[in-house]
Amino acid sequence: MATGRTHRPATRSRGIPEATVARLPLYLRALTALSERSVPTVSSEELAAAAGVNSAKLRKDFSYLGSYGTRGVGYDVEYLVYQISRELGLTQDWPVVIVGIGNLGAALANYGGFASRGFRVAALIDADPSMAGKPVAGIPVQHTDDLEKIIDDNGVSIGVIATPAGAAQQVCERLVAAGVTSILNFAPTVLSVPDGVDVRKVDLSIELQILAFHEQRKAGEEAEAQAGAVLEAEAAAAAAKETGKGPDGDVPAVMPA
Amino acid sequence: MATGRTHRPATRSRGIPEATVARLPLYLRALTALSERSVPTVSSEELAAAAGVNSAKLRKDFSYLGSYGTRGVGYDVEYLVYQISRELGLTQDWPVVIVGIGNLGAALANYGGFASRGFRVAALIDADPSMAGKPVAGIPVQHTDDLEKIIDDNGVSIGVIATPAGAAQQVCERLVAAGVTSILNFAPTVLSVPDGVDVRKVDLSIELQILAFHEQRKAGEEAEAQAGAVLEAEAAAAAAKETGKGPDGDVPAVMPA
DNA sequence: CCATCTTTGTGCACGCGTTCACAAAGACAT
DNA sequence: ATGTCTTTGTGAACGCGTGCACAAAGATGG
16 A cells, blocks of 8 residues: 555564464464475465464564565565564573472473473472472472572573462462562462463363363254244253252263263 | 253353353352352452452353342352353263373373363373273273274263374364364364364463563563573574664663573 | 442443455566 | 566454443342
8 A cells, every 4th residue: 555654563572462472382383394394485375274373364463573574475484483483582591490290290391392492491399298309301309498499590480380279379479489470370270470470371171161161052052953942041040040059060861872 | 973962051152252151160160169168149349359350351241141140249159150050061971081191191181170070081092002901090091993982982072182293183083073072182283173173272382482472571671681592693684674673662782691 | 118338230432353355565477 | 677476564344352330229227
């Protein structure tokens, strides 16, 4: 359209939408795969397909980073890998501590994707004294008592909480007090943190429940596609109010085929 | 898909926004905690605080389910627990299979939150023949060869993929072909599935990268000079193509950590 | 029964994210 | 050079989700 630059987005690096940031790792992964196959350039259409998004969205996402593409050709894979890496802060090393070395913590410690890109497991921490010294994924587990020192010595700013729910908030507070400002929480609890601390949560139970909701909806649609008795839900709710006592473990007339 | 002809689910659920559905498990957890403390009623304000959301949002969320509150009093805890459980489909039993019993798969199998609410680990499946028969979390691992039969015999409609990335798509296709219509994917891959199949993904690596982005941003703001890890040579190229990095005040004054 | 007080349920406005659609930009062939 | 063809970058419209602010509903006390 207008040849003239109307208004360049004055604030570029700061203005990256959160939704875009969340997709950058996806693009990066797809680009890395292309890079390993020595593909020199890629179009927005191809890359979008690989990342599982819409091409217009991808182009808009990239437009927040700058004009890194070449019209008529596409994007230079290597260059884009570098730009996104830099934007995400992956060109530097991030020491990470994992607190709570149970099944999940051990799984995380062993997770290859950890070390692969900028992240390094600096320490494993557990409250169980009998775990102390025991190596997990080649890293000796240390006791919670030393948490503050570990954080400080290693300059850790990202912490992963894989403890039971009951311990999570307390661990969180100690991490924050020790200087951690980003937390990845696997415990099924709402963490409260001061301003300036980022928390992201990964909750298996919630994901499953969301799936169950859609699963139920699908089953319902399929079963009575044309019934459409909206008011019936009312009656069902009323009737359910009577029968509803132990919403926990009871199984209502399920008969697996 | 084997689970079919149960009873009719609420037809009203069609209008529940996705964002609301994603929060229902959060409310449910908070409500369950209140229920265990025998708290009879709770106000939107209190419950919202417990769930870590805004009270107006909570009320609006509940309004999609119906008018289950009492003005001047609040919500009946037990009743709400039941309503949300029903809405999410947790009053029925959901058999789940976990494919890929490595560190992560084992952690998931052992995860208590699984069985606690509606979900039941029906089977563990792995491609490694030496795993076959070996019990994990009290459940014997079965071989991938029997995947279709396991799905069918147990009426499984929800599958969890915890395999390496390379195997995920293939496993996914077999699950779908066998009748699974909801998939929780822990493998770092974009799964492509036919319409009607829901996929949710949990990706540790992505979460960490998002945290790193914000962490870098915080560090940059705070010290104004923490853009340390920018690679020299390529940074020059980048600066040449782009007119500097932070137009909004974050200057790339390099100061290596 | 009436007044007051608490808390829900929701209309409304706003901002963010998504998507469409297309002009501008460049590559490439002639 | 010039024209054609491909693909980017983005203005604009739209829809969803969020939060405010308040009237309606009901409890509670006198």
